[in-house]
Amino acid sequence: MNNNEACAEYFRGNSAYRRCFSEFEKKWKTYGKVTGIITLKNTSEEERRAIGGILGKTFYENTIRFPFAEFEKGLQYTKFAPVDFEQVLEAYFGRKMLTTQERQKEAERGKADFFETVESYLTECTGPDSIAVSWLQDMFSQKKYGYQTVIREYGRDR
Known part of the structure; x- marks a missing residue:
């Protein structure tokens, strides 16, 4: 010790x-x-x-x-x-x-990793030019089109 x-x-x-x-x-x-x-x-x-x-x-x-x-x-x-x-x-x-700021950055990194994982899965299943992939990219980058709902569910169960 x-x-x-x-x-x-x-x-x-x-x-x-x-x-x-x-x-x-x-x-x-x-x-x-x-x-x-x-x-x-x-x-x-x-x-x-x-x-x-x-x-x-x-x-x-x-x-x-x-x-x-x-x-x-x-x-x-x-x-x-x-x-x-x-x-x-x-x-x-x-x-x-960790400071509060570091904790927030870590949470944001976790969300970004989550969306990357979902995007790669959708791309693999439906193709890179699919509507689902396009919607997911727009939703995450603009924080619109259901973003709050997805984040709320992400918070409940990743």
Whole structure:
């Protein structure tokens, strides 16, 4: 187990960091990097103590605010150092960390691949000059002629 995985395992096993990591995930989805201010409202004493331990601060208020980058910097002074925070997040959540924009691009690529597959199948069955192939190409390129219906069904069952 490397440092990043060990670090993620520690945080996953400590419930005081659960809400904190949920906020980290939101920031990562938005920006794709360690940036922004993390705000946690109605924190417990355990959460304030745990987060404060990483940041080297003492929090007394129920609402705490701190820079995401400061948390990452604080991790570099723990027993897990050095860590790559993106890899820590991936190990913590058990999946690749993608921004919303990357996720949308991936979905668009999936749709394009789907239409290519259908087009090649139709071309093979009916020929490249068939009305069905022509309709499919126009539908996909212009997003008309039943496009919304096909995409809705694609979303239900690819």
